[in-house]
Amino acid sequence: MDKKSRLVLRNYYETYTARAFLDFLIPQKTINDMHNQRAKFSIPKGTTYLNCAYMSPLLKSVEKAGKSGIERKRNPFQISANDFFSGSEPLRSEFGKLINVKDPKRIVIIPSVSYGLATVVKNAHLNSGDKIIVAAEQFPSNYYPWQRLTLDTKSTLTAIAPPDQMESRGKVWNERILEAIDSKTKIVSLGHVHWADGTRFDLESIRKRTREVGALLVIDGTQSVGALPFDVQKFQPDALICGGYKWLMGPYSIGLAYYGEYFNNGLPIEENWINRQDSENFSSLVIYQSNYQPGALRYEVGEHSNFILVPMMLEALKQINQWKPENIQQYCKKISQPTIKKLRAVGYWIEEDDHRGQHLFGVRFPKGTSIEDVKERVKKKKISVSFRGDSMRVAPNVYNDARDFERLLEALI
Numbered sequence: 001m002d003k004k005s006r007l008v009l010r011n012y013y014e015t016y017t018a019r020a021f022l023d024f025l026i027p028q029k030t031i032n033d034m035h036n037q038r039a040k041f042s043i044p045k046g047t048t049y050l051n052c053a054y055m056s057p058l059l060k061s062v063e064k065a066g067k068s069g070i071e072r073k074r075n076p077f078q079i080s081a082n083d084f085f086s087g088s089e090p091l092r093s094e095f096g097k098l099i100n101v102k103d104p105k106r107i108v109i110i111p112s113v114s115y116g117l118a119t120v121v122k123n124a125h126l127n128s129g130d131k132i133i134v135a136a137e138q139f140p141s142n143y144y145p146w147q148r149l150t151l152d153t154k155s156t157l158t159a160i161a162p163p164d165q166m167e168s169r170g171k172v173w174n175e176r177i178l179e180a181i182d183s184k185t186k187i188v189s190l191g192h193v194h195w196a197d198g199t200r201f202d203l204e205s206i207r208k209r210t211r212e213v214g215a216l217l218v219i220d221g222t223q224s225v226g227a228l229p230f231d232v233q234k235f236q237p238d239a240l241i242c243g244g245y246k247w248l249m250g251p252y253s254i255g256l257a258y259y260g261e262y263f264n265n266g267l268p269i270e271e272n273w274i275n276r277q278d279s280e281n282f283s284s285l286v287i288y289q290s291n292y293q294p295g296a297l298r299y300e301v302g303e304h305s306n307f308i309l310v311p312m313m314l315e316a317l318k319q320i321n322q323w324k325p326e327n328i329q330q331y332c333k334k335i336s337q338p339t340i341k342k343l344r345a346v347g348y349w350i351e352e353d354d355h356r357g358q359h360l361f362g363v364r365f366p367k368g369t370s371i372e373d374v375k376e377r378v379k380k381k382k383i384s385v386s387f388r389g390d391s392m393r394v395a396p397n398v399y400n401d402a403r404d405f406e407r408l409l410e411a412l413i
């Protein structure tokens, strides 16, 4: 193909018409070689959004579901008693599909990660001298609840730091976590990846060690589930808590949590009518029930039937289940690899590929780089990334392409 034809094709491609046409031609179910999905979003032309770890842009389909949800309440005649239940069940099932959980009643709708973790804290039952382990510099919503619990119970909270060395950092960090888990440890709570550097924690080994000492394993999946495969059968966490507005591509203020058997007979942090047995029967709500709905449903947030957020979250998860997280990983790797190689060659540090997610990584700068300068250059090029401490966090997804990374490279070197 000559240069002119390539340019014409590129322009055509850039209008997204070709992308939409490809979406139509290739049924999503058969995709294992993912192509760019920007046409499904409304990201403004000329902007580079590498910041899904901050929050995802809205899929057009999710936006549409939200608008229909708003319009429904124009006329409450359209909302029946059955609707209080009919939206949340498919949402639980769709999330179950994503994390490989067969029973949707083990999955609950939560408004935030801190809410999902408060449920774990309420049912943790620690004694003085017990130990909780977290990874160093975890997101605050997965730190403060444990800090409160240890203060209240005179137990100890230990944050395991990565080594100072940059070589084999992820490997050694994981080893340190495993070494720290001992017979006093009652809870280990961390992410599948670290929210700032993308360092991946070896959940299979950590689960094995926590089982040996009888500790709970609690995972904050907010920065991974949706983009990095998570299999509850494989990792067997006692609880998995996920905010919905990042890699799950949902709206803000809704998330999903899985609670395992440990929580079967626990107490919720609130006593909501809908979580009690027979709440489907609106005419006998004041025949008060002492039993809860089955499985983990007692832990759902009040008003979880949310007629706007639930359909949005459901639509987002349907799309992610079509794409599949393993394809998202492959796609992010493909578009980011050339730039990562070039950055490393000129002195930037990025966690080793075998010890991080492909969808999220921190970039540390060569000595003497002014972060303020970098911020300015990135802004000028209309690139959105996050700056966390002394590093820059880059978080691509399926609406990005290799050109976005070339732009980032141009801003950095």
Ligand SMILES: Cc1ncc(COP(=O)(O)O)c(C=O)c1O
Residues within 6 Å of the ligand: 053, 111, 112, 113, 114, 115, 139, 141, 142, 191, 195, 220, 222, 223, 243
């Ligand atoms: C790892 C992680 N967990 C949780 C959250 C959000 O917590 P919450 O839903 O309590 O606001 C974030 C937000 O950036 C996060 O990065």
